[in-house]
Structure formats: C-alpha cells, structure tokens
Amino acid sequence: MQVSSFNLIISKETHLITNNSYHNIVNMNLSIQVEVNGKKHRSTVEARQLLVYYLRDQLRLTGTHIGCDTSSCGACTVILDGKAVKSCTMLAAQADGCSITTVEGLAQNGELHPIQEGFREEHGLQCGFCTPGMIMTAVDLLNKNPEPTETEIRHALEGNFCRCTGYHNIVKAIQYAATKMKEKEVAHV
Amino acid sequence: MCSLIGQAVKRVEDKRFITGKGKYTDDIVLPNMTYAYIIRSPYAHAKILKLDTSQALAMEGIVAIFTGEDIAKSGVNGVPCGWQVNFNTGETMKEPPHPLLVKDKVLHVGDSVAIIIAESRALAKDAAEMVEIEYEELPCVTDPYKAIQKGAPVVHDIAPDNKCYVWELGDRQKTDDYMAKAHHVTSLEFVNQRLVPNAIEPRAAIGDYDETNDRYTLYTSSQNPHLIRLLMCAFVLGLPEHKVRVIAPDVGGGFGSKIFHYVEEALVTWASKQIGRPVKWTAERSESFITDAHGRDHVTRAEMGFDKDGKIMALRVRTAANLGAYLSTFSTCVPTYLHGTLLQGLYTTPAIHVEVTGAFTHTTAVDAYRGAGRPEATYLLERLVENGARELGIDPAELRFKNFIPPFDGVNQPGYQTQVALQYDSGNYPAVLERALEMVDYKNFRKEQEEARKNGKYLGIGISTYIEACGIAPSAVVGSLGARAGLFESAQVRIQPTGKVSVYTGSHSHGQGHETTFAQVVADKLGISMSDVEIVHGDSDSVAFGMGTYGSRSLAVGGSAIVKSIDKVLEKGAKIAAHKLEASVDDLEYAGGKWTVKGTDKSIGFGDIALTAYVPHDYPQGLEPGLDFSSFYDPANFTYPYGAHIAVVEVDIETGKVNLKRFVACDDVGNIINPMIVEGQIHGGVVQGIGQALFEEAIYDDNGQLLTGSYMDYTMPRADDVPSFEVDRTITPCPHNPLGVKGAGEAGTIGSAPAVVNAVLDALAPFNIKDIKMPLTPQRVWKAIHGK
Ligand code: FES
Ligand code: FES
Numbered sequence: 008m009q010v011s012s013f014n015l016i017i018s019k020e021t022h023l024i025t026n027n028s029y030h031n032i033v034n035m036n037l038s039i040q041v042e043v044n045g046k047k048h049r050s051t052v053e054a055r056q057l058l059v060y061y062l063r064d065q066l067r068l069t070g071t072h073i074g075c076d077t078s079s080c081g082a083c084t085v086i087l088d089g090k091a092v093k094s095c096t097m098l099a100a101q102a103d104g105c106s107i108t109t110v111e112g113l114a115q116n117g118e119l120h121p122i123q124e125g126f127r128e129e130h131g132l133q134c135g136f137c138t139p140g141m142i143m144t145a146v147d148l149l150n151k152n153p154e155p156t157e158t159e160i161r162h163a164l165e166g167n168f169c170r171c172t173g174y175h176n177i178v179k180a181i182q183y184a185a186t187k188m189k190e191k192e193v194a195h196v
Numbered sequence: 197m198c199s200l201i202g203q204a205v206k207r208v209e210d211k212r213f214i215t216g217k218g219k220y221t222d223d224i225v226l227p228n229m230t231y232a233y234i235i236r237s238p239y240a241h242a243k244i245l246k247l248d249t250s251q252a253l254a255m256e257g258i259v260a261i262f263t264g265e266d267i268a269k270s271g272v273n274g275v276p277c278g279w280q281v282n283f284n285t286g287e288t289m290k291e292p293p294h295p296l297l298v299k300d301k302v303l304h305v306g307d308s309v310a311i312i313i314a315e316s317r318a319l320a321k322d323a324a325e326m327v328e329i330e331y332e333e334l335p336c337v338t339d340p341y342k343a344i345q346k347g348a349p350v351v352h353d354i355a356p357d358n359k360c361y362v363w364e365l366g367d368r369q370k371t372d373d374y375m376a377k378a379h380h381v382t383s384l385e386f387v388n389q390r391l392v393p394n395a396i397e398p399r400a401a402i403g404d405y406d407e408t409n410d411r412y413t414l415y416t417s418s419q420n421p422h423l424i425r426l427l428m429c430a431f432v433l434g435l436p437e438h439k440v441r442v443i444a445p446d447v448g449g450g451f452g453s454k455i456f457h458y459v460e461e462a463l464v465t466w467a468s469k470q471i472g473r474p475v476k477w478t479a480e481r482s483e484s485f486i487t488d489a490h491g492r493d494h495v496t497r498a499e500m501g502f503d504k505d506g507k508i509m510a511l512r513v514r515t516a517a518n519l520g521a522y523l524s525t526f527s528t529c530v531p532t533y534l535h536g537t538l539l540q541g542l543y544t545t546p547a548i549h550v551e552v553t554g555a556f557t558h559t560t561a562v563d564a565y566r567g568a569g570r571p572e573a574t575y576l577l578e579r580l581v582e583n584g585a586r587e588l589g590i591d592p593a594e595l596r597f598k599n600f601i602p603p604f605d606g607v608n609q610p611g612y613q614t615q616v617a618l619q620y621d622s623g624n625y626p627a628v629l630e631r632a633l634e635m636v637d638y639k640n641f642r643k644e645q646e647e648a649r650k651n652g653k654y655l656g657i658g659i660s661t662y663i664e665a666c667g668i669a670p671s672a673v674v675g676s677l678g679a680r681a682g683l684f685e686s687a688q689v690r691i692q693p694t695g696k697v698s699v700y701t702g703s704h705s706h707g708q709g710h711e712t713t714f715a716q717v718v719a720d721k722l723g724i725s726m727s728d729v730e731i732v733h734g735d736s737d738s739v740a741f742g743m744g745t746y747g748s749r750s751l752a753v754g755g756s757a758i759v760k761s762i763d764k765v766l767e768k769g770a771k772i773a774a775h776k777l778e779a780s781v782d783d784l785e786y787a788g789g790k791w792t793v794k795g796t797d798k799s800i801g802f803g804d805i806a807l808t809a810y811v812p813h814d815y816p817q818g819l820e821p822g823l824d825f826s827s828f829y830d831p832a833n834f835t836y837p838y839g840a841h842i843a844v845v846e847v848d849i850e851t852g853k854v855n856l857k858r859f860v861a862c863d864d865v866g867n868i869i870n871p872m873i874v875e876g877q878i879h880g881g882v883v884q885g886i887g888q889a890l891f892e893e894a895i896y897d898d899n900g901q902l903l904t905g906s907y908m909d910y911t912m913p914r915a916d917d918v919p920s921f922e923v924d925r926t927i928t929p930c931p932h933n934p935l936g937v938k939g940a941g942e943a944g945t946i947g948s949a950p951a952v953v954n955a956v957l958d959a960l961a962p963f964n965i966k967d968i969k970m971p972l973t974p975q976r977v978w979k980a981i982h983g984k
Contacts (some may be wrong), residue, residue, distance in 0.1 A: 026240070064225075070217065073222070075481040077906045079906050080481075113215075127210040136396045137207075165914050170395055170451065170880070170884070171396075173880045174883065180888070
C-alpha cells in the first residue's frame with residue numbers, strides 16, 4: 008500500500024537483488040564531497056540516503072522540506088549545479104562533487120534575494136511550507152527566462168504544490184522579482 | 197500615526213519562512229531522539245490472526261516495538277469524539293472506541309497496528325518489513341449510502357445498521373405540505389465527493405518524557421495545542437495536565453485536518469515514557485493520505501419547491517454522510533450542526549427540513565475540512581437554485597434576487613431568524629451579487645455566449661452565493677448542541693516595563709498570519725509601533741488555555757479576546773496616568789500612545805505609564821503594580837460572512853476539458869484588518885473549491901483500497917490549472933464583536949465549487965444536462981455530453 012521513496016529507487020522485491028545483497032547495498036556507507044551554499048562538506052552517507060535527508064538531517068539545513076514520497080510536490084527543490092532538482096528524487100551519493108544552493112543560501116550579506124523579497128512583498132506565502140521549493144523553482148525559472156509571462160510562470164510551477172495561496176500571489180511574487188532583478192541586474196545564482 | 201486597521205501591512209512572520217528558518221515539527225531534533233514507524237493495516241476490514249515482532253525486535257538499531265496488545269495492557273484509552281449528536285428519537289449516538297493500536301480487528305486501510313521505534317527512520321522502516329502479521333480479510337463497505345442498507349457488512353457491533361445517528365432539523369410537516377403545494381419542484385440526487393485535505397506539511401509528532409521532572413512535552417503539527425493536551429491527558433493517557441506541555445510550532449497548513457487529536461500524538465507521548473527517550477514520528481505522504489481525516493463524502497437527495505413566480509417555498513434534504521471507521525474529534529457535528537443549519541442560505545425559504553444519517557464505513561475517518569459542512573450545504577442549495585432557474589426559464593441571477601433575505605444591519609434591524617436554528621448577524625445580501633455581476637459584466641456575457649455558440653464555442657457562466665456560520669461560537673449554545681468543549685478564546689496581554697508588549701493568544705496560526713494581523717490590532721489600539729508588539733502562540737506552557745484555530749474563528753473570537761485585554765490595560769493605565777497628571781480619569785483621553793488631559797497639552801506616554809506600573813514609587817494608593825491582563829472571550833453568536841462567486845468557463849466539447857477562464861468573487865467578511873491577508877485567504881480557499889469542482893476525489897475500490905492514495909493519483913490543483921482571480925468586497929460589520937469582523941478563512945472554498953459546476957452546466961445548456969458528478973473531469977464531461 009505504501010509507496011516508499013526508498014523503494015522507488017532500489018526495490019527490495021526486484022529479482023536482481025537478493026535480500027542479503029539489498030541490505031549490503033543500503034547499509035553501505037559512501038564518502039561524498041559537496042559544496043552547499045558556498046561551504047565545502049566531506050561527509051559519509053548511507054548509499055540509500057536521499058539528498059533531501061542528507062541536507063536536513065546531516066547538514067541540518069531544514070529549510071528544504073519534504074511534502075511527498077512520489078516526487079510530486081516540489082517542497083524539496085534545491086539548485087544543483089545551476090539547475091533546479093527535487094532533492095527527494097536523487098541520492099546524496101549522486102550529488103558527490105556537486106555544488107548545491109538551498110533556500111538558506113539565497114540571501115547574501117543579510118540582503119534578501121529579489122525572489123525572497125517578492126514573496127514577502129506580494130504575500131506569496133501563507134504557511135510557508137511550500138515556499139522554499141517555490142522560491143528555488145523561481146530561481147531556476149528566472150535564470151532561464153528573466154521575463155516570463157504569467158502563463159510561463161504558471162507552467163514553470165507545475166511541479167510545485169501550494170495548498171494555501173491558490174498560486175495567485177506566488178505568480179505576482181515572481182513577476183515582482185523579475186522586474187526587480189531586471190532593474191538591479193542582480194547576479195544570478 | 198495613521199490607523200493600522202485596514203492596512204495591507206507586510207507579514208512579520210515571512211522572514212523566517214522565506215529564508216528557510218521556519219521551525220516545523222519535523223525540523224526539531226532532540227538529543228538522544230528515536231524515530232517511529234507505524235505499521236498500518238493493508239486491509240479495509242480484517243481480523244489479525246497473528247502478529248510476531250520477534251525477528252524485527254532482534255534487528256540492529258531497534259529500540260522497541262509496541263502492539264495493540266501492549267496498549268490494551270497498559271490501560272490507555274482510545275481517542276475520543278468531541279461532539280455528541282443524538283438520534284432524532286433522543287437516543288444517544290453510537291460511539292465506538294478508537295484504540296491507539298488495534299488488537300483484534302482492523303477497520304480501514306491505514307488503521308494502526310504496531311509502532312516500531314528505532315535509532316533512525318530507515319532502520320524502523322527496515323524492521324517493519326520483518327514484522328510478521330497474518331490477517332483474515334472480511335467483507336467491507338465504503339459508501340455511506342450502501343453502508344446503511346440492509347445486509348451491509350457491519351463496521352462496529354454496537355451499530356449493526358452502521359448508523360451512528362439519524363439526525364434531523366427543521367419542520368418536517370410544514371416542509372412536506374409546502375412542497376406538495378409547490379408550482380414546480382426541482383430535485384437532484386448527487387454526491388459531494390470525499391476529499392483529502394492535503395496540507396503540504398505532513399503531520400508529525402515528537403513525544404519527550406523527562407523523568408527527573410516527571411514531565412511530558414509533545415510537539416505536534418496541530419491547529420489547537422491546548423485541545424490536544426486536554427483530550428490526550430483527560431481521555432486517552434490519564435496524565436495530569438500540568439505535567440504535560442504541548443507545543444504546536446510552525447505548522448504547514450491545516451485546513452481542518454490538524455484540528456483533531458490523532459492516535460500518533462498519544463502514541464509518541466506514551467512511548468517516550470516507556471523507552472525513556474524522545475520519539476519522533478513523521479508521516480510520509482502516502483500515510484497522510486490514509487490517516488489524515490478526510491472531508492465531505494455525502495450522498496444526498498434534495499428537493500426545492502418554487503411557486504410560479506420563482507419564489508422558493510420549501511427545501512427538503514436527505515443525506516447519508518460518511519463518518520469513516522472511527523469518530524474523529526469533530527466528525528459528528530460536521531454533517532449536522534455545520535451543514536443542516538446552513539440550509540437557509542441567503543434565501544427566505546419558509547419551510548426547510550433536513551435529515552442526516554451518519555454512517556460508519558471501512559474508510560479513513562471523515563471530519564472538518566475547510567468549510568466543513570457549509571460547502572456541502574451551499575453546494576446543494578446553489579445547484580438546486582440554478583437548476584430550478586433553468587427549469588423555470590428564469591435568469592439565475594434574477595431568481596436569486598427574488599429570494600434574497602432583505603438587508604439588515606443587526607443593530608437597528610434585528611438579526612434574521614432562520615428556519616434552521618441560526619440567527620444571522622447582519623448582511624446586505626443582494627449587494628454582493630450585484631457587485632459580482634458588475635465585475636463579470638454579466639449582461640454582456642450573455643451576448644458573448646450566444647455569439648460563441650454560433651461558432652461552436654461553449655462558454656458558460658455560473659453563480660454561487662453563500663453564507664457560512666463562523667467564529668465558532670458561544671460555548672453555551674454549542675454545549676446545548678452536543679459539543680463537549682467550550683468555544684471561547686483566551687488572550688493575555690503582558691505590558692513589559694519598557695512599554696513593549698507581549699501577547700499570548702490561544703489562537704494558532706498555520707498560515708493565517710496572526711503574528712501580523714493581531715499585532716496590527718494591538719499596535720493600533722495602543723497607538724504604538726507594530727515592532728513593539730510580539731504575538732506568541734502555540735505553546736501550552738506560555739499561553740493560557742485556548743481553543744485554537746478552525747471555523748474562521750481566530751480574529752472574531754481570538755482577536756476579540758485580545759481587545760478585551762487591551763481594554764483592561766488601558767483602563768488601569770488611565771488610573772496610573774490620572775495619578776501622575778493629577779487629573780481625574782474622566783478628564784483623560786487616550787490617543788497616539790499617550791493619555792492627555794482633555795483640552796490641555798498635559799500628557800503622559802504609554803511607556804512612562806508601563807514603567808510606573810512596574811516601578812510603583814509615585815503610584816495610586818491601593819492599586820496593584822503591574823500591567824498584565826488575561827481575558828477569555830466567549831462570543832454572543834456565530835458570525836456570518838457571505839458572498840457571491842462567479843465562474844466563467846469554456847468547455848471543449850470534443851475533449852470534455854473545462855477551461856476556467858475567469859473567477860470573480862465579492863465577499864463580505866465584515867470589517868477588515870489586513871486586506872492583503874484576507875485576499876490571500878480568499879484566493880487559497882477558492883482554489884480548494886475549484887479543486888473539488890474539477891480535480892480532486894478520494895476514490896475507494898470495492899476492497900476498501902484508496903485508489904487515489906498518492907499525488908500521482910489524487911489530482912491536486914496546480915498553478916497552471918487556475919487563472920488569476922478578481923476579488924472585491926463589501927463591508928457589513930459584525931454587530932456583536934468589538935472588531936466587527938466575521939472571518940475569512942473558509943469563504944473561498946464554500947462559494948467556489950458550485951459556481952464552477954454551474955458554469956459548466958450553463959456552458960452545456962444546449963445538451964440539457966442536469967448534473968455531472970464532481971470532479972468534472974474531461975472524461976465525465978465528455979460522457980455527459982455524449983449521453984453516456
Ligand atoms: S518532497 Fe520532493 S517532490 Fe515532494
Ligand atoms: S504557503 Fe502553505 S503550502 Fe504554500
């Protein structure tokens with residue numbers, strides 16, 4: 008009945024892997040090196056560890072959230088080597104050698120990123136749970152398309168659920184940020 | 197300083213959320229913490245024949261495993277229901293126990309069977325695979341209407357007909373008589389489908405027992421920490437309340453589903469004592485789908501009788517409401533007192549009768565979900581009105597104007613007594629529809645629609661008007677209706693010696709923005725800066741017993757409690773000021789943060805008075821030091837927000853796809869403190885209603901498996917499914933609370949679903965379709981068009 012995110016990746020049922028070798032694989036520890044928000048980390052992770060758990064549990068960067076187990080909600084979105092990824096959908100081990108930005112790494116020298124500012128100015132959040140994922144997705148969108156139309160924004164947010172705002176003000180927040188970034192020509196993440 | 201009331205002040209809580217520093221329950225890590233995984237029933241109805249945990253227990257990293265047997269032995273009770281609804285015969289409702297862990301027989305997919313506690317989440321899950329359970333599957337029933345038919349599988353032996361209650365309201369005889377005399381009767385049989393609330397933060401709970409002080413702390417994603425503490429201590433675990441602290445930190449949305457006391461909260465609290473370490477449980481989404489209380493799920497037959505001019509004469513409603521396998525905290529009152537009492541709508545209908553049968557089924561519990569009963573009432577009313585108008589050949593807007601209750605302000609004109617127990621507070625109902633029609637340009641739309649049809653384009657417009665009972669509610673009234681709790685709110689206003697203000701509210705914010713709205717109220721009343729005000733909520737150790745947030749009650753009830761405390765602060769402050777200014781209290785006025793002797797320039801500031809209160813050297817004789825007041829506010833009535841929503845759709849008759857082109861809403865939620873926040877609430881609510889109309893449905897198969905048990909299967913509305921909204925408001929103050937506010941949290945959800953469905957049926961008027969079952973998926977619409 009329950010879909011486990013672990014099982015999505017390594018299914019215990021699969022005939023290719025015997026019970027024993029499954030446990031050997033999942034319990035195997037790997038050493039990885041990643042740069043997160045500009046800081047280098049050398050860590051030991053379980054082979055089956057998802058990136059999102061590595062960020063949350065090991066690095067204690069709890070701004071990246073978990074809203075589902077089917078790679079649908081986008082609450083876990085981070086920027087990995089310049090692109091938005093759902094950190095629940097890859098293994099920490101796969102991030103070895105990569106550079107990651109989480110929501111905690113967006114503000115620079117105490118100054119909010121224009122997208123963060125947009126969310127506040129346009130009331131783009133209520134409970135705040137989807138917000139980090141929304142913000143990181145918006146970072147990716149505005150990197151690729153600095154002047155998106157409303158339709159393009161809505162399309163870009165397809166992979167992110169918000170149950171609170173009805174999306175109306177999230178769209179406005181991203182429009183606000185686009186204008187702001189153009190004005191300021193802020194260096195992109 | 198200009199008034200802060202009515203200003204779109206940016207939210208003070210946003211900073212932590214946009215920087216990733218919010219603190220939700222799952223973000224909390226306690227020293228020496230363990231992780232729990234709950235084994236759940238894969239069957240809807242089955243006997244547990246064997247449960248063997250020995251292999252799992254022997255695994256590395258497993259701290260403990262508890263089963264239903266352990267729970268039963270420990271003398272712990274099940275979770276209680278908070279509202280007693282009686283049979284129309286006077287017999288009390290059937291109230292089966294809801295154990296924390298099941299011992300003999302599971303009653304729905306997801307029922308909790310055992311809890312595994314381990315050094316990590318992953319290890320606990322691994323061990324779950326090694327627990328051996330043998331079930332004997334039994335026949336099940338998931339549909340409320342089928343459940344109450346003869347011969348249906350029985351959920352609880354104490355209710356062999358699966359009826360929890362049969363409840364009625366209104367005048368049966370009068371309704372039958374008026375209906376018989378009606379010129380035209382429009383009737384509908386329909387389903388208000390089951391929904392999954394789906395707050396994006398999955399539920400989580402951490403139990404932490406501190407042996408040295410014999411104290412428990414429970415962190416939980418809850419909308420009402422005090423209520424959880426009361427229910428858990430007094431009914432489930434039998435703990436002394438003063439030894440239990442419940443903290444609801446940042447909570448990622450609730451929509452009703454986080455009101456209720458869930459078994460996991462009591463389990464982690466209890467287990468923490470057993471193992472002497474903190475225990476954390478966090479739901480996975482698939483687990484949320486089968487354990488968070490669901491919403492709606494009514495099977496209804498309703499009739500509306502009209503006279504020849506289109507005046508509504510009578511309304512008769514028969515509903516089978518699904519309660520699920522167990523009675524969740526407020527499940528029983530939702531289809532009854534929150535549904536039947538709203539069937540007057542905005543209309544003068546002289547005869548109404550409703551009968552609701554609460555049915556047990558082998559499904560996840562059903563309880564309040566945004567709107568709770570009121571969307572169901574509004575849906576049936578607005579569908580009947582619209583169908584009636586079409587059948588009578590009267591314009592649906594015109595038919596509504598014919599039937600609206602005339603305007604009344606609740607001050608000079610009395611409140612409006614309905615046929616179904618409530619007394620509306622104040623309203624100008626025609627005004628909201630007039631405004632919404634103007635916004636959408638109704639007159640021209642009809643022309644456009646006609647033109648479009650000629651070109652093979654099917655445009656439709658759908659209206660919905662609604663009223664809801666919010667600000668729940670006077671304790672004595674709800675008590676007489678069966679509530680087992682009071683419904684007041686608490687507020688403590690603590691003025692610090694430097695004049696800074698800490699406010700402790702029993703309301704709980706999980707997205708509503710209380711830290712901003714409440715601070716606006718306080719700063720405005722005291723004439724100080726908002727940055728000098730801090731709002732504290734969600735911790736039973738610091739906040740006085742409060743009732744929490746649901747039923748759009750925070751500002752109307754919680755805000756009023758704050759105002760009461762502020763009034764007390766100002767009253768005492770005036771005495772100190774009078775002493776300092778050597779004037780009489782009556783000669784003083786308070787404005788702009790200072791007391792002034794009327795007609796002079798002699799004044800003293802709020803900060804000086806605060807300091808004097810705590811350094812009472814030169815001080816009125818006999819007056820206690822300090823400036824710190826608590827209040828409990830118990831409202832005189834519900835509040836009654838209302839509004840008109842209009843949807844414009846285009847239906848592609850080749851594919852059945854509904855394209856929502858415009859959505860217009862004019863709501864009256866009384867006075868407004870922060871219009872930005874109110875509009876945000878409307879937007880979010882509207883999308884949940886649109887979700888019900890077009891996308892969402894919890895579907896059980898015949899074996900009681902939830903087929904839509906993940907985001908891959910349950911269609912959540914996404915950003916590209918909805919347009920931007922056009923919202924406006926009228927303001928009719930609530931006459932019975934100090935802020936004149938009515939509540940805005942549920943309005944959007946209540947009004948929007950019928951507007952969208954009516955719009956689709958309007959677009960398809962040439963096909964003469966009477967009903968399409970929600971959600972109006974392309975498949976269903978296409979089938980309806982093609983008569984399938
Ligand atoms: S948690 Fe990654 S998509 Fe939902
Ligand atoms: S703000 Fe709550 S889910 Fe988006």
